[in-house]
Amino acid sequence: MSTLQFDQSQLGYNADVVVIGAGLAGLVATRRLTAEGVNVLILEARDRSGGRMNGGTFNGESYDLGAQWVAPQATAVRTLVHELGLPLTNQYHEGESAIGLRSRTTRFSRRAPLFAPHVSLDYHRAIRLLNTIARKLDATTDTSLERAKRIDTRSFAAWLLDTCRSRTTISLLNVLTRIHFHAEPTEISLYYVIDQVSAHRGAQQLFRLTPAMCQERVIGGSARIAERLGQQLRQQLICDTPILALRQDEQSVTAYSRGTSFRAHYAIITTPPVVTQQIYFEPHLPPARDALQQRVIMGRALTVILFYDYPFWRENGKSGFVLDDAGPFSLCHDVSPVNSSEGALACAITAESAHHWGMQPRSERLTAVTQQLQRWFGNEALAYRGMIERDWNAERWNRGSNGFLVPGAATYIHNVATPVGRVHWAGSETATHWTNTLEGAVESGERAAAEVVVELGSSGLLRKKQ
Numbered sequence: 001m002s003t004l005q006f007d008q009s010q011l012g013y014n015a016d017v018v019v020i021g022a023g024l025a026g027l028v029a030t031r032r033l034t035a036e037g038v039n040v041l042i043l044e045a046r047d048r049s050g051g052r053m054n055g056g057t058f059n060g061e062s063y064d065l066g067a068q069w070v071a072p073q074a075t076a077v078r079t080l081v082h083e084l085g086l087p088l089t090n091q092y093h094e095g096e097s098a099i100g101l102r103s104r105t106t107r108f109s110r111r112a113p114l115f116a117p118h119v120s121l122d123y124h125r126a127i128r129l130l131n132t133i134a135r136k137l138d139a140t141t142d143t144s145l146e147r148a149k150r151i152d153t154r155s156f157a158a159w160l161l162d163t164c165r166s167r168t169t170i171s172l173l174n175v176l177t178r179i180h181f182h183a184e185p186t187e188i189s190l191y192y193v194i195d196q197v198s199a200h201r202g203a204q205q206l207f208r209l210t211p212a213m214c215q216e217r218v219i220g221g222s223a224r225i226a227e228r229l230g231q232q233l234r235q236q237l238i239c240d241t242p243i244l245a246l247r248q249d250e251q252s253v254t255a256y257s258r259g260t261s262f263r264a265h266y267a268i269i270t271t272p273p274v275v276t277q278q279i280y281f282e283p284h285l286p287p288a289r290d291a292l293q294q295r296v297i298m299g300r301a302l303t304v305i306l307f308y309d310y311p312f313w314r315e316n317g318k319s320g321f322v323l324d325d326a327g328p329f330s331l332c333h334d335v336s337p338v339n340s341s342e343g344a345l346a347c348a349i350t351a352e353s354a355h356h357w358g359m360q361p362r363s364e365r366l367t368a369v370t371q372q373l374q375r376w377f378g379n380e381a382l383a384y385r386g387m388i389e390r391d392w393n394a395e396r397w398n399r400g401s402n403g404f405l406v407p408g409a410a411t412y413i414h415n416v417a418t419p420v421g422r423v424h425w426a427g428s429e430t431a432t433h434w435t436n437t438l439e440g441a442v443e444s445g446e447r448a449a450a451e452v453v454v455e456l457g458s459s460g461l462l463r464k465k466q
């Protein structure tokens with residue numbers, strides 16, 4: 001080894017497959033491989049499984065600080081949740097909701113806000129245009145790759161400025177971009193937005209006016225998905241084991257943690273691409289893969305949840321749902337527990353605002369958030385009993401919230417799931433549909449497991465199930 005000496009005498013484990021990362025993608029891949037009779041180990045850096053499905057507790061109740069919503073179209077997650085025997089609850093949305101754009105408020109009680117006709121027409125025109133560009137862009141042909149590269153020279157912000165006639169529409173799409181991508185429209189590639197329009201089956205899905213509504217949450221938090229899967233896979237799951245290096249040759253792969261090595265026929269890596277950059281590969285990854293990992297940068301998200309004696313806003317006829325371009329938070333919604341009388345509001349601080357507020361002292365952040373809540377819900381918002389928060393950018397094993405591409409990176413993304421020798425890739429950033437969601441994580445875990453099963457089968461290494 002040139003720059004890193006691996007200790008050959010360290011304790012070693014053997015398996016058919018090692019899965020790196022016990023987020024949803026890794027757990028699903030491990031479950032699938034185990035069901036196929038494959039001897040698999042799943043190695044997790046943290047002291048827990050779940051990755052970005054994780055939260056905190058207050059007064060004995062659990063709350064999501066990362067992934068929470070299960071969309072109606074998330075069929076794979078719904079099937080999984082059902083198989084695990086976990087109950088879902090509808091996002092509370094009775095009463096009045098509000099959208100604040102450019103210091104003006106639109107209140108609505110139905111599922112979609114009524115903007116001034118020119119804003120509404122402008123918004124729907126932008127959505128239709130994004131869908132049309134997405135349909136025309138089939139990046140598998142050379143001519144459309146050229147077209148993709150042209151589109152990729154622009155930021156989404158530049159496109160919005162050229163396309164939208166109303167400044168309110170631009171503010172609306174700006175705030176929806178911050179909520180969905182956890183990135184500023186100025187930094188995200190127009191090409192990546194178009195790619196995600198296809199991956200989410202339409203711009204109307206990506207830029208929903210009411211992102212919280214008509215969705216469901218796992219009662220007790222999405223971390224319960226990881227807990228249940230972790231129980232099923234307790235023989236295979238090894239926590240507190242960050243993989244620091246990975247070596248492969250023609251016969252095997254070996255993953256190295258502190259003082260321990262894991263040898264297998266194949267590896268599935270489920271870490272976000274930029275987190276994979278922390279692993280030392282021997283031999284070095286091919287330039288195309290390395291370049292990709294340098295370009296899928298992580299969005300920024302900081303979740304704050306405030307707790308109240310009861311959901312006072314409901315008594316005032318409000319749903320708790322607010323979209324706000326003023327900040328610190330872009331989105332606020334009601335996450336009051338189902339089985340208790342307490343109230344809880346979750347505030348999503350995203351993109352540049354997450355960067356800024358993540359650097360401020362906790363007390364100042366809290367003051368700014370509660371003052372924003374006060375503007376929407378009155379003085380009762382100041383009488384919170386407690387709070388929990390998570391800055392996803394401060395997490396070493398995620399380094400941010402969700403991957404996205406800056407302009408000029410389109411050329412690199414197409415090999416995001418292409419195996420490198422015995423190393424296969426999963427994780428929600430590698431999904432072809434519902435990228436950066438729980439659904440995408442499940443899809444990618446199933447896909448990578450299927451790839452490895454084929455490889456094991458064709459090498460005669462797949463044992464028949466008893």
Ligand SMILES: Cc1cc2nc3c(=O)[nH]c(=O)nc-3n(C[C@H](O)[C@H](O)[C@H](O)COP(=O)(O)OP(=O)(O)OC[C@H]3O[C@@H](n4cnc5c(N)ncnc54)[C@H](O)[C@@H]3O)c2cc1C
Nearest residue numbers: 021023024025045051052067068069243397427428436438
């Ligand atoms: C704030 C926030 C809100 C979100 N909201 C939603 C939502 O409402 N609905 C939705 O569908 N999705 C949502 N998402 C996205 C969703 O959480 C992710 O897409 C999904 O959980 C990703 O799963 P994964 O397995 O691909 O990656 P991860 O969950 O990141 O799992 C990767 C795992 O690898 C581990 N790891 C990293 N490095 C190493 C190493 N060197 N060795 C060993 N292990 C390592 C990590 O600790 C982690 O456990 C949200 C995400 C965030 C951050």
